[in-house]
Amino acid sequence: MSSLYRTNDAFESTHNIAIGMRLAKCRNVITIGFKPNFSDYSDGDAKLIQNADKIFYPTAFYADIFEAMGKKIFPSLNTYAFVQDKIRQSAMFNMHGIPHPFTKVFYGNNQKKKIMDFFNLPFIAKNPRGSSMGRGVYLILCQNDLKEYLTSNAGPAYIQQYCPHDKDIRVVVIGKKVVLAYWRIIKGMDFRANISCGGDISFNDLPGEALSLALKTAIKCQWDDVGIDLVEHKGQFMVIEANMKYGKKGFIKAGINYHNLLENLIAKGDI
Template sequence: MDKIIIGSEEWCHLPQLGIPAVKVRVDSGARTSALHAFNIKSFKRGGIPWVSFHVHPLQRSRAVSLHCEAPIVDRRMVKNTSGASEKRYVIKVPMRMGENTWEIELTLTNRDSMGYRMLLGREAMANRILVDPSMSMSLGRFSESELVDMYGMQRKAKTGLKIALLASNPELYSNQRIMEAGTERGHEMIFLGVKDCYMKLDDENPEVHYRGGHIITDLDAVIPRIRPSATFYGCALTRQFESMGVYALNHSLAISQSRDKLFSLQLLIKSGLDIPVTGFANSPIDTNELIEMVGGAPLIVKLLEGTQGRGVVLAETKKAAESVINAFKAVKANLLVQEFIKEAGGKDLRLFVINGKVKAVIQREAAPGEFRANLHQGGSASVVRATSEERRLAIKAAKAMGLAVAGVDIIRSKGGPLLLEVNSSPGLEGIETATEKDVAGMMIEAIEQQLKWKGNLT
C-alpha cells in the first residue's frame, strides 16, 4: 500500500461525528490521538456504553459548537502535554484525510488552551502515513469562506469599533475569548503582540508601529493584558496609545501601580481598605522584628515580583520564617511578610469588577497539600455569593487602583473580609467556566459604553 505523505498540520474530516473539517496537529511523538471535547457525559444506548460531548472544531474560535455522540471503546490513562496523567474516554471513528479514509482511535479531552483542536498520534498513522515536517497542508487547504459555508456561519459585517488586544500569547483562553467576544458584537478585533510593537515618540505625530513596518492607525480602543514580565514595556506602549487618543480599558498608570505589590497595598490602606497585617524591610537585620510585626509564625512570605501564586511561601514556625526571609534577602529579593489567616482554610474569593460593578464571583480553593487557592497550581473554583460588604470592598479596591477591569482577591477572616490583591489582567477561564457568564463580552460592552457606541447586535 502506498503511504500518504503529509506535513506537520493537515485538514481532516470526521464524518461519523458530523465534523466536516478540523485542523490536525501531526505529532509522531504522541502515541494516541486526541480530539477537543467538553461537556463530556457517558450514557448507555441499548445496553452499550456511549459518550456525548461538544466540540469547537475551529481553532481559536468558539463560534461553532457541535454536539457529537459515539460508542465508548475504552477509558484509559493518558499523559497530557504537561506530563500529568488523566483518565480519558476513547472512541473509534472513521477519519478522512485527502482521498483516504480509515478508522482511528481518539481520546476526548478539553484542548481549549491548545493551538489545535485535534492531535494525530503515531498509532493512527502506523503503516499509512509518512510525515515531512517541512510541509504543511500538503493535502489541501480550506479558505475562511469555505469554512463559513461548511459550518453554516453567518458572515457579520464589521460595522463596529476597531479594538486592539495588547498581549503576548494569542493562544491563551482569556485572549481568545476577548477576540471572539468583540467579533461577535460586530467589532474589528486586532491582536498586537507586545514584543512586536515599537514606538515613534513625536510631540506632533506619535505612532505605534508593528512588525514589518506597519503603522497602527484608526484604533478606537486598546485592551492591555500585559504579562508581569512585560509590565515596563507594555505600560509604555499603553501610554503611547493613550497619547494618540486611543481609549485604554485599563490605563497605563493603573496597571503600573497595581503591579507594584507594596505600592498597591499602600494605596489600598490610604483608601481606608482592610488588608492582612503586612511588614516590609530592606535588611536581614530586621528579620525578627518583621516576624513579630505580623503576629509571629505561621506567616506568609511574598516576593514582590511573584505572580500567579509563585514566590509565596508559608512559614509555619519562627525558625522557618527566619530561614526563608534571610534566604530571599541574601539574593537581594524584595519581599513582604504577611499574617497568615488560618480560618480561611485555603480559600479566597475572586470578584471580577468592571466599570465599578461586580460582574462575577467565584470561590477558589487550594489543591490538597497547598495553603493558598490558586487555579494555576491545581486549585478549584466554585460559584459563591459575595456579601454586600465584600462587594463594596472589591469596588473600592478597583477604584483605588484606577482600574476599569480588575480581579479583586478577598480572604474571609474572623474580623471580616480582607483584601489580598488587585489584578489588572485577571484570567477569564476559571470564572467563565464556573459561573457560565460571558465575562469577555462584558469587557467589550464596557468599551462600548465608554465610547458611547450603539450598534446592531442582531
C-alpha cells in the same frame, strides 16, 4: 491586511482597536498585535493606531505613551502600573484606608533581621513582584522557614499577617461592574485557595459586603480590569491583593463566555 485578527466586516464596521491579544476573538475589535518597534507596523496599521480615539489593551509598553498622546485606553494606566506589584498595591490599600492584612516590607539585611520584631509566627511571606497563581507565597511556621524564604528571595521581603481561612473570594471587576465572583475553597493540606493550586470554585452564598468592598477598591485604585482577592478575618473582609492577570476558570465554570462578555461591554460603552 497585516493586522492579526481582522475581517472585512470588522474593518468596515468598527474603529475599536486593540494592541494586546485579550480581545483577539472579539468580533467588534480589530486586534493589531504588539510590536515594540512602532516602525515595524504597516502604514495601514500605524494609521489605525494613530487615528484611534481609544486603544484597548495597549500593553504595558504603550499604555503611558498613548496616555501622553491624549488617547483613551482600556484598561487604565493605573491598572498596568500595579500589575504583579504587591508592594505598591499594599501602599495604595493603606493610603485609601482599604481593609488589608497587616503588611510590612523589609529592605536590606539589617531590616530583615527585625522581621520577628513585628510579626508573630505563623505569618505569610511573598515574592513582592512578578508572582501570580499562588506562586511565590509561603507560610512561615518557624525560623528555618523564614531563613529559607530570605535565602531564595534576594529582593525586599514582603511579610504579611496570616489570616487563617478555609476559603477566600475572587471578585472580577471590569469597567465599573462586578462581572464575576466566587469562593475559592482550599483543598488538601495547601494553605492557598488559588485554583491553580487545587482550590475548588463555589458560587454559593456570596456576601454582598465582600463584593461591595472589591468594587470600592477597584474604583478607588482606578483599576478597571482586575481580580480582587478577599479573605474574612474576625468577622471583617479584607483585600489581600489585586490580580490584573486573572485566570478564566471561574468564567468557564459559571458558564460565561469571556469573549462575548467583553464584546457586549464594548458594544454598550461600558469599557
